[in-house]
Amino acid sequence: MAAPLRLGLAGLGTVGIGVVQIVQKHADLLAARAGREVVITAVSARDRTKNRDADLSGYAWEVDPVALAQRDDVDVFVEVMGGHEGPARDATVAAIAAGKDVVTANKALLAHHGHGLALSAEAAGRVIRFEAAVAGGIPVIKALTEGLAANGMRRVMGVMNGTCNYILTRMEDAGLPYAQVFEEARQLGYLEADPNLDVGGIDAGHKLSLLAAIAFGTRVAFDSVELEGIGAIMINDIRHAADLGYRIKLLGVAQVTGRGLEQRMTPCLVPVSSPLGQLSGGTNMVVLEGDSVGQVVMRGAGAGMGPTASAVMGDVMDIARGMRMPTFGMPATQLAVPVAAAVTSASAWYLRMMLVDKPGALAKVATALGDAGISIHRMRQYDHTDAQAPVLIVTHKATRDDVNDALARMSKTGVVLGDPVALRIEEV
Amino acid sequence: MAAPLRLGLAGLGTVGIGVVQIVQKHADLLAARAGREVVITAVSARDRTKNRDADLSGYAWEVDPVALAQRDDVDVFVEVMGGHEGPARDATVAAIAAGKDVVTANKALLAHHGHGLALSAEAAGRVIRFEAAVAGGIPVIKALTEGLAANGMRRVMGVMNGTCNYILTRMEDAGLPYAQVFEEARQLGYLEADPNLDVGGIDAGHKLSLLAAIAFGTRVAFDSVELEGIGAIMINDIRHAADLGYRIKLLGVAQVTGRGLEQRMTPCLVPVSSPLGQLSGGTNMVVLEGDSVGQVVMRGAGAGMGPTASAVMGDVMDIARGMRMPTFGMPATQLAVPVAAAVTSASAWYLRMMLVDKPGALAKVATALGDAGISIHRMRQYDHTDAQAPVLIVTHKATRDDVNDALARMSKTGVVLGDPVALRIEEV
Numbered sequence: 001m002a003a004p005l006r007l008g009l010a011g012l013g014t015v016g017i018g019v020v021q022i023v024q025k026h027a028d029l030l031a032a033r034a035g036r037e038v039v040i041t042a043v044s045a046r047d048r049t050k051n052r053d054a055d056l057s058g059y060a061w062e063v064d065p066v067a068l069a070q071r072d073d074v075d076v077f078v079e080v081m082g083g084h085e086g087p088a089r090d091a092t093v094a095a096i097a098a099g100k101d102v103v104t105a106n107k108a109l110l111a112h113h114g115h116g117l118a119l120s121a122e123a124a125g126r127v128i129r130f131e132a133a134v135a136g137g138i139p140v141i142k143a144l145t146e147g148l149a150a151n152g153m154r155r156v157m158g159v160m161n162g163t164c165n166y167i168l169t170r171m172e173d174a175g176l177p178y179a180q181v182f183e184e185a186r187q188l189g190y191l192e193a194d195p196n197l198d199v200g201g202i203d204a205g206h207k208l209s210l211l212a213a214i215a216f217g218t219r220v221a222f223d224s225v226e227l228e229g230i231g232a233i234m235i236n237d238i239r240h241a242a243d244l245g246y247r248i249k250l251l252g253v254a255q256v257t258g259r260g261l262e263q264r265m266t267p268c269l270v271p272v273s274s275p276l277g278q279l280s281g282g283t284n285m286v287v288l289e290g291d292s293v294g295q296v297v298m299r300g301a302g303a304g305m306g307p308t309a310s311a312v313m314g315d316v317m318d319i320a321r322g323m324r325m326p327t328f329g330m331p332a333t334q335l336a337v338p339v340a341a342a343v344t345s346a347s348a349w350y351l352r353m354m355l356v357d358k359p360g361a362l363a364k365v366a367t368a369l370g371d372a373g374i375s376i377h378r379m380r381q382y383d384h385t386d387a388q389a390p391v392l393i394v395t396h397k398a399t400r401d402d403v404n405d406a407l408a409r410m411s412k413t414g415v416v417l418g419d420p421v422a423l424r425i426e427e428v
Numbered sequence: 429m430a431a432p433l434r435l436g437l438a439g440l441g442t443v444g445i446g447v448v449q450i451v452q453k454h455a456d457l458l459a460a461r462a463g464r465e466v467v468i469t470a471v472s473a474r475d476r477t478k479n480r481d482a483d484l485s486g487y488a489w490e491v492d493p494v495a496l497a498q499r500d501d502v503d504v505f506v507e508v509m510g511g512h513e514g515p516a517r518d519a520t521v522a523a524i525a526a527g528k529d530v531v532t533a534n535k536a537l538l539a540h541h542g543h544g545l546a547l548s549a550e551a552a553g554r555v556i557r558f559e560a561a562v563a564g565g566i567p568v569i570k571a572l573t574e575g576l577a578a579n580g581m582r583r584v585m586g587v588m589n590g591t592c593n594y595i596l597t598r599m600e601d602a603g604l605p606y607a608q609v610f611e612e613a614r615q616l617g618y619l620e621a622d623p624n625l626d627v628g629g630i631d632a633g634h635k636l637s638l639l640a641a642i643a644f645g646t647r648v649a650f651d652s653v654e655l656e657g658i659g660a661i662m663i664n665d666i667r668h669a670a671d672l673g674y675r676i677k678l679l680g681v682a683q684v685t686g687r688g689l690e691q692r693m694t695p696c697l698v699p700v701s702s703p704l705g706q707l708s709g710g711t712n713m714v715v716l717e718g719d720s721v722g723q724v725v726m727r728g729a730g731a732g733m734g735p736t737a738s739a740v741m742g743d744v745m746d747i748a749r750g751m752r753m754p755t756f757g758m759p760a761t762q763l764a765v766p767v768a769a770a771v772t773s774a775s776a777w778y779l780r781m782m783l784v785d786k787p788g789a790l791a792k793v794a795t796a797l798g799d800a801g802i803s804i805h806r807m808r809q810y811d812h813t814d815a816q817a818p819v820l821i822v823t824h825k826a827t828r829d830d831v832n833d834a835l836a837r838m839s840k841t842g843v844v845l846g847d848p849v850a851l852r853i854e855e856v
Binding site: 034146147150152217291297298300304306309316317321324325331334 | 461566570578735739744
């Protein structure tokens, strides 16, 4: 049997302790499957005195994760600290420089610095693996990079922020407004310290940018992800969507169009009867579309101790088994610089607005749409009790530019009150 | 760049031509992702004159797949002929003996001879990969063997015969009886030459036995899979199940209980609202349950040229990238001989029977159940117009033995007409 694979574990939060528990509980199983033992030799966290739900007495302790990354008795640096600058980045850079392989759960680090890290690692003959960074326990990076490696990818989609999906599901089920459910989620501890990472779509956008890099052989380009959060979604939008046979999801879509790589993480309407439409609560779902395989859908827990630790350890097992690959599925030197396409693909749109309750208001809105080249598929005016009339329009296919043009024209008519909401209807 | 990986392709049916098309269409993409070219050097099929939808002029031709498997210019023997004896088996054995790696889509071959083949391959330092043998294009073997390698697996489940799922879905949607939909499926070419492979659950049972071997570290044990086909399902069963909130699926379940490895491929009731219950038409779905990851659900095309070729080529890409592993995820010499457990786990059951329309008939059935130790959760008697009364019973949890005992007792009462139907209700 080969020598044990020795892990240096940086971060002893929920995920880190989950990793410790798997290594301790399944020592025999891991050895049988990997053909060698997998052991933790050293750990790192800020507070050594904190009470943690695991026996850490057998491991060396480093206060500084950089020192951990450089230890001679560490083969693989396992980074589950988080944060895309500071200690996590410094220690990852140090690990590669010291000749260690890296397993990380850090989507922000890779979304911001993944290309540079991949270049360094590959120049040093080291691997960086990051299954836990995207969609938690679902082995989607593996499916995309390896299982579907013979496909030209057409589109990847995903609901990859469980908190947003929880909020939208809860709004629908309980008929509660966004602000109230947001507050509930905060009290339940579902939100990041900076909640905009969740509800602003940033966390999910990080994940999408990593999937897109693998799917399309391009350098990670988080900066060109079109981001739109869920904060403007009203309970009435959810109800109107349901009337039309749709649910609203914070949906990531990446695809290559004639004008380049399009990446967007925005609230979309998807058919209630589709797998994405059926997804409720904190669960994640990723849809991979390849030219040979067609559509593969994967669903599972997107966060939490067990699922995230499962993904971290899946990567560790690959390294233990000698399975080595470039970070993004092909050498980083060969990844194309993506044409930072604006999101140009056309789709049907859901538009919701309040109109002043005057004769001719609806005609002015319809004219604005027509002048922007957008034709109307369905239109509904809802009951109203005051001087405002809620109006809902489903358009035929239009680009974001066309829609923006139409919204600008509408605002000049003087009949639209407040800001209209415009959401894509995604064909899934 | 490393030397090209050279494939010898045995079988030029739908899947074989799909492989040719991918290799030709995506030559650059495969080379970029694998770090080396992937080429076909030789092919084999019975009839050279047959018109096929691919240019084969660049490949050497062997009539005998054994000769193909032994060629010096072949690194990987790709077997997409089918059949668990005869040429497919002979050529696979020959390939291993000649020092070739093997990629196969042949579930029957592995279900019957997988353990012996794995032992030979591992002794020779060769790999056998078989993603295409289970659930078509869904990369479920990879997810289970690698992605979830750090999990103790609790249960694996799957709807893995698209033809059966098509038949059951069509019966429900069109309200047609089994025999008529079976005939439709035959005319559409959905059925194997021996349709019992499909509707008898054998094909799906082969697949389940392969998943179980990986999940539980046991030798493939197809012979101990409890098999029950869909031929006894009546349209009324589908309707009754729907009334109760369930759909009927040919569902494979493998799990380890206190008494050993339990494997069954039988029609089951699953909740309409579950991912399995939502699955319609020819699509496949596999559910993997691990002690850390929880439940991972994968859905996609279970058959067809593109999806199956995608899976074959995914395995080829792993070999091209130097990723090597034992056939069933750990060395074949370490796989346990499974305790060939009868299926002993308890579940709720759906029972449907016709009773003679006489006073006291229902009481006799209820007594038979009680005497077998089974308690009744729900009971419905449906409208009837002649001397027969259809009765439907949902039980509390009971084992198969208890149910068989109850059915034997019922048959002695003289009030049950024909054979009752007993289907498990699976908690998913």
